[in-house]
Amino acid sequence: MNSLTFSSVGAFAASAAEHEAGDALPLGVMVYDNSLEGDALLTQAADGLAAEGYRLGGVVQSSVHRPGRRKCDMYLRDLMSGEEILISLDRGNEARGCRLDADAFARVGLWGERALAAGVDLLVINKFGKEEAQGRGLRPLIAEALIAGIPVMLGVSSLNLDDLLAFAGAAAVRLPPGCEAIMAWCRAAARRRAE
Numbered sequence: 001m002n003s004l005t006f007s008s009v010g011a012f013a014a015s016a017a018e019h020e021a022g023d024a025l026p027l028g029v030m031v032y033d034n035s036l037e038g039d040a041l042l043t044q045a046a047d048g049l050a051a052e053g054y055r056l057g058g059v060v061q062s063s064v065h066r067p068g069r070r071k072c073d074m075y076l077r078d079l080m081s082g083e084e085i086l087i088s089l090d091r092g093n094e095a096r097g098c099r100l101d102a103d104a105f106a107r108v109g110l111w112g113e114r115a116l117a118a119g120v121d122l123l124v125i126n127k128f129g130k131e132e133a134q135g136r137g138l139r140p141l142i143a144e145a146l147i148a149g150i151p152v153m154l155g156v157s158s159l160n161l162d163d164l165l166a167f168a169g170a171a172a173v174r175l176p177p178g179c180e181a182i183m184a185w186c187r188a189a190a191r192r193r194a195e
Contacts (some may be wrong), residue, residue, distance in 0.1 A: 006177070018039065025172070026149070026150075026151050026152065026171055026189065027142075027146060027148050027151070027152050027153075027154070027168050027171045027172045027173065028151070028152070028153040028154070028171065028172075028173055028175050028182065028185045028186065028189065029128075029154060029155075029156055029164065029168075029172045029175060030042065030153075030154070030155045030156070030174075030175050030177065030182060031105055031155075031158055031174060032155055032156070032157060032158070032177075033158050035127070035157060038062060038126075038127075038155045038157075039060065039061045039063065039126055039127075039155070040153075041178075041179060041182065042060055042061075042124060042126055042153070042155050042182070043060040043061075043062065043121075043126075044179045045124075045153070045179050045182040045183050045186065046058075046060050046079055046124045046167070048179065048183055049122070049183055049186055049187075050079065052170040052187075054079070054121045054122060054186070054187075055118070055120045055121045055122075056079040056090040056115075056120055056121065056122055056123075056124055056180075057078075057079055057080050057111075057112060057114075057116065057118065057120035057122070057123045057124070057150075058079050058111075058112060058115060058120075058122075058123045058124035058125050058126075058152075058153075059078060059079065059108055059111065059112075059124070059125065059126055059129070059138075059162075060076070060077050060079065060124065060126050061074060061075065061076050061077075061126040061127065062074075062075050062084075062189075063075070067070065071160070072088075072103055073086060073088055074078050074086070074087050075087065076086040076108055076126065078108075078111040079124055080111065080114065080115050080120070081111070081117075081120065083102075083111075084109065085104050085107060086101070086104060087101050087104045087105055087108065088101060090131075094134065097109060105137065106153055108117075108138070109138065109140075109141060112125075112138060112141040112145075113141070113144075116141070116144060116145055116148060118149060119150075120150060120154070120193070121150075121151075121190040121193065122144070122150065122151050122153060122186055122190050123141075123145040123150050123152045123153070124152075124153045124154070124186075125138055125142060125152060125153070125155075126154070126155055127154070127155050127156065127157070128142070128154050128155070128156040128160055128163075128164045128167075129156075129157070129160060130160065132160070132164075133160050133163035133169075139167065142154065146168075146171060149193060150193065151186070151189035151190060151192075151193055153182065153185070153186055165191020173185070
């Protein structure tokens with residue numbers, strides 16, 4: 001797999017409003033502080049784009065709270081097939097540390113590879129998280145999509161923003177929060193790819 005090299009992270013200060021539709025950069029980034037709100041916003045945008053006929057690959061996340069549990073169950077939904085998979089391990093209320101099910105997450109990577117092979121209009125990744133910050137998780141898939149010229153829309157916690165910028169740099173454009181802003185960027189990026 002190829003590796004990406006981008007210029008300095010200072011370019012991320014530019015906002016989507018500073019880019020014309022024809023200048024859409026390949027990586028749209030929604031920064032959030034509350035992951036549940038960020039997940040809901042990306043899901044709403046992805047569902048709206050799919051309803052408009054865009055062919056999407058990637059995943060969105062939902063979290064389900066269970067009575068008596070401190071942590072919620074985390075699910076990822078494949079945007080191509082609609083298949084959903086539980087990606088969190090139930091380690092009990094007192095457990096600390098990562099709850100990610102590595103076997104389930106490996107399957108998610110296969111979904112992404114299938115989407116890239118199908119030539120989707122856009123790849124949506126719910127989160128550039130701790131795994132991606134450390135070079136694992138869906139980071140290779142994100143890089144592969146960008147190298148192939150497939151625009152990527154992703155969410156990132158403000159806690160992992162510096163790691164994302166070190167990875168993507170000038171390829172990234174920060175989007176204002178809001179479903180319509182995300183959808184507008186995605187439409188412009190898909191249009192530019194089609195030209």
